[in-house]
Every structure is written in structure tokens, then in C-alpha cells.
Amino acid sequence: MAIKQLNDFDRDLPISSNLRLYNVLQDTEDKEIFLNIFRSYNVNEEIYNNESLFDYYTIQEDDWLDNISVFHYRTPYLWWLVALFNSIDNPYEELEEGRVLRVLRYNNIYSIFDDITAIESL
Helix, strand or coil: CCEEEEHHHHHHCCCCCCHHHHEEECCCCCCCEECCCHHHHHCHHHHHHHHHHHEEEEEECCHHHHHHHHHHHHHHHHHHHHHHCCCCCCCCCCCCCCCCEEECHHHHHHHHHHHHHHHHHH
């Protein structure tokens, strides 16, 4: 099996899609397309260490990443930002009530999107 990377395949994805974190690959024999889910993304240290870019949120009973995303970003689709900044690997695992999360402020989310766009070609 030979595999190649499809560099322009994800251009139709919205800039806010977490799927942009993964490179798109294709089997050159059967043309099957798949995501490399093993690719990891580390947040830019300048962003991560700048406390002025963040708010803090204490997890309430029955909170999930998507409703925390709605509260902070007005959309459930940015749940992965909350997970990313809080080292949450499994979005299906129940969140611990009382835990304090770092949440990137709404007006700073494009700094992450710009960073992801810059690494897409790596």
C-alpha cells in the first residue's frame, strides 16, 4: 500500500473545523481517502502561556464540552478548543464537576485558526 498526502483536499472545511488538525491521506492503489488521526497538534507556546487571552470556567453538573463551547463561543462546534487547552483527550468522557477550565476568549480564537493554517502544510 502506497500513501500520499492530499494537500488541497480540506480547503472546503470551515476554518473552525477540528478536522483541519489532521492531514488527509490517500491510498494510491485503491484511491481510498482517510484522516491521519495520529497526527498531534501542540498549541503555540506564546498563546498557551499568555494568561490575558483566557477566561476561566468552573465545570457545573451535567456540563459537556459542546455546551461549554456554546456558552463561550456561541457554537457547539468549537468544543475541541476547550479540550485542547485543558488536555482533555476523550471528549466523550464525563467532565469532573468543579474542575476549572482555561477557555480561550472569543476574540482570540482566530490566533489558533491562523496557527493551524500555518502548520497544515507540514
